Amino acid sequence: MAVTPREYTISYGSQVIGATLAGGSRTILDGLHTLRESPEDFEVSFSFVLVNEAKNESSYASDIVTLEGNLSLIRQDCKVIYNPSTGSAVNVFAKLFSDNTALNTRCEIEKTEEAASGWSRHYTVTMSGDLPASENVGLRDFSFTVDYDQSRRRTLTVTGNYTPVVSSTARAQYTANVEARIDTVTTLITGDWPDADHPATEVESTDDTNQVTTFTRTYKELLVGESTSTSTLDHPDIGDQFFTIALKTLSAESNPNDPASVPGQLEAKYKGWINAETKKGVSQLKTLYKNTILPWILKNMNDVKAGGVVGFTDATVTYNTADNIIEANLVGVAVSGSQFISRTVKVTTDINFGRIIRRVTEIVPQKTALGVPKSFVFQGEKIVRQTVVTTTTYRNSPAGTNVLIPTADKLGQFSGGSVSFKSKKVQLMARKFEQEQKQTQIAGVGNKVRVTDSIVTEVFELIDGI
Numbered sequence: 001m002a003v004t005p006r007e008y009t010i011s012y013g014s015q016v017i018g019a020t021l022a023g024g025s026r027t028i029l030d031g032l033h034t035l036r037e038s039p040e041d042f043e044v045s046f047s048f049v050l051v052n053e054a055k056n057e058s059s060y061a062s063d064i065v066t067l068e069g070n071l072s073l074i075r076q077d078c079k080v081i082y083n084p085s086t087g088s089a090v091n092v093f094a095k096l097f098s099d100n101t102a103l104n105t106r107c108e109i110e111k112t113e114e115a116a117s118g119w120s121r122h123y124t125v126t127m128s129g130d131l132p133a134s135e136n137v138g139l140r141d142f143s144f145t146v147d148y149d150q151s152r153r154r155t156l157t158v159t160g161n162y163t164p165v166v167s168s169t170a171r172a173q174y175t176a177n178v179e180a181r182i183d184t185v186t187t188l189i190t191g192d193w194p195d196a197d198h199p200a201t202e203v204e205s206t207d208d209t210n211q212v213t214t215f216t217r218t219y220k221e222l223l224v225g226e227s228t229s230t231s232t233l234d235h236p237d238i239g240d241q242f243f244t245i246a247l248k249t250l251s252a253e254s255n256p257n258d259p260a261s262v263p264g265q266l267e268a269k270y271k272g273w274i275n276a277e278t279k280k281g282v283s284q285l286k287t288l289y290k291n292t293i294l295p296w297i298l299k300n301m302n303d304v305k306a307g308g309v310v311g312f313t314d315a316t317v318t319y320n321t322a323d324n325i326i327e328a329n330l331v332g333v334a335v336s337g338s339q340f341i342s343r344t345v346k347v348t349t350d351i352n353f354g355r356i357i358r359r360v361t362e363i364v365p366q367k368t369a370l371g372v373p374k375s376f377v378f379q380g381e382k383i384v385r386q387t388v389v390t391t392t393t394y395r396n397s398p399a400g401t402n403v404l405i406p407t408a409d410k411l412g413q414f415s416g417g418s419v420s421f422k423s424k425k426v427q428l429m430a431r432k433f434e435q436e437q438k439q440t441q442i443a444g445v446g447n448k449v450r451v452t453d454s455i456v457t458e459v460f461e462l463i464d465g466i
Helices: 057-071 170-189 282-304
Strands: 008-012 015-017 026-029 034-037 041-051 078-082 090-095 103-113 120-130 139-148 154-162 201-206 213-220 238-249 264-274 311-320 325-334 340-352 355-364 372-379 383-395 418-421 424-444 448-463
Touching: 008 026, 008 041, 008 120, 015 026, 015 057, 041 057, 041 078, 057 103, 139 170, 154 170, 170 201, 170 213, 238 282, 264 282, 282 311, 282 325
Parallel strands: none
Antiparallel strands: 008 015, 008 078, 026 041, 034 041, 041 120, 078 090, 103 120, 139 154, 154 213, 201 213, 238 264, 264 325, 311 325, 311 424, 340 383, 355 372, 383 448, 418 424, 424 448
8 A cells, every 4th residue: 555654643542643652553644634623623534544664463453452442542642743854853732641631531433444455554543532711711611591480589590611731730720710700600690699609509510520510500599598697698607598488476365456566476487508528517507507507587576576586485596517407496575654464364163053952861672782762952142253363474573473462453353343134234242262373494595584374263143133
């Protein structure tokens, strides 16, 4: 096969085309090579002939195996070298996997063997590979999407991939540069967003040679602050959080004309995903909850109910150290403008019809061994008694801590009130007054709060007339 000698050699890894192999076979470039290069990848195509110059079938076969084995490797350096008859060799094209100027290099081989002689074999080879984005700190692909939920809260999703630069790896370029790039996006779309280093989720994938790092990050728009700080909505230790407050009105008896004074029960449910890169372990999670999360919860509870949280009647905090999650369920009582919290009134009416039973010795026969005595019934006085038990809960204590003495201005019943009984107005005659006060302490905001339960028992007789 006739070929034109060239002053070029092309190398792929350790295999040099245009040189002699160890077994004496010679590779001779055939024709011109072609080069295609884009910002993303490159391709070099050329042809050559492997000639059995040693006229030795065994060594020729060995050289074929070596040649084709070398060209079948991946991730090798690619060079086109000019070798003038005088002077030094010059690399006219060099894309090296070894120094990150080429990525994932590979070869495709086509071969044609001369059927008659077996003394030569013709090859067409294409060397190709991907190129790093060295002119953009390694960022080769980048895109973002913005999703809106039903309340128009936005979720930002950023995707892309980084490649190495000459002196660094793909993952190093990603770590060093991605957050600055994301900052430009959040500035573009405006709004309040977490800092770029606080994504809600992050997926990062790097190949085994650290030449391509692909990433996806999501960020959730901040509608409220993650702490009590007024300078920023974002908190570096909190990745994301879920928070609800339920308000239950207890009673309007304290001042029905002033809704703000109506006592309420607040139940707050919190779940926070804590940044494990800054806080982890029970001790650090407890400190974060005490100094940052709890004050933030209380502030929001105060905003929901004027007057704020008087005290907690129940508080449960869970530290999930395996997943770095803090959960809290707080139940508190909130009152403003009044000491009053709640009141329960229980009325019991006891009727004695005045029947007096007198038993006699005569026994009515029964099937059982016991007998049933006969009785005479006489009509005595009828008494109707009404017992009123009022339980009132106060913040701190009632106006006085001593037992209340009933007076006409406080308890009108004792000065001769009236009540409807079986659709008829009857008079009340006080027979008994009893009060019990029970004081307890519950956890409050910054201190303990004293709560007093006042239990008043009043007994009256209902009289039609005196």
